Amino acid sequence: SQELEQSPQSLIVQEGKNLTINCTSSKTLYGLYWYKQKYGEGLIFLMMLQKGGEEKSHEKITAKLDEKKQQSSLHITASQPSHAGIYLCGAGSSGGSNYKLTFGKGTLLTVNP
């Protein structure tokens, strides 16, 4: 079965700093989803990447997919306290179908004002 490893497990940054979270898959990536979760709340969809080399941005968050490395990175520029939370990556199952997603264990981000 596919496994997703996220690094780092937790991260503390000062407001205004940039940061990167990585998600590495044990198998070929057919679709990679990034979610954000506030503590004890539901997951909010951020973005989806499907093609190798694809890069998407939303406000100050950019995600990239490196198909060869079976890895995706999430980069936050000029972090703000509102960026704090748990970031999870999820990957679709083989064959291009994302009817089942496997999730990483998450990266806990703390942004100090």
Next chain:
Amino acid sequence: DADVTQTPRNRITKTGKRIMLECSQTKGHDRMYWYRQDPGLGLRLIYYSFDVKDINKGEISDGYSVSRQAQAKFSLSLESAIPNQTALYFCATSDGGEQYFGPGTRLTVT
């Protein structure tokens, strides 16, 4: 109004009790999912359903059962709750793309 709702939001129950968690969605999606989230273990899939007549076990279905009463409703039951089922439970829906999650139900089994 939220697209995916879960009831109850919090529940404390005793070992051996039967409990049902409910999920409703207004997105018109056919696919619905139940996950549990535990510290250090991430999100794990319990059951998923592609339509009213299609129910599938996920990776951790033992001790759980589900019912898909309608396209919009998918409930999760714990027939005889045990303490290691204490967790945060999420329902999600999808039309084949990204999954939309409910706010979660925090279940404590004492």
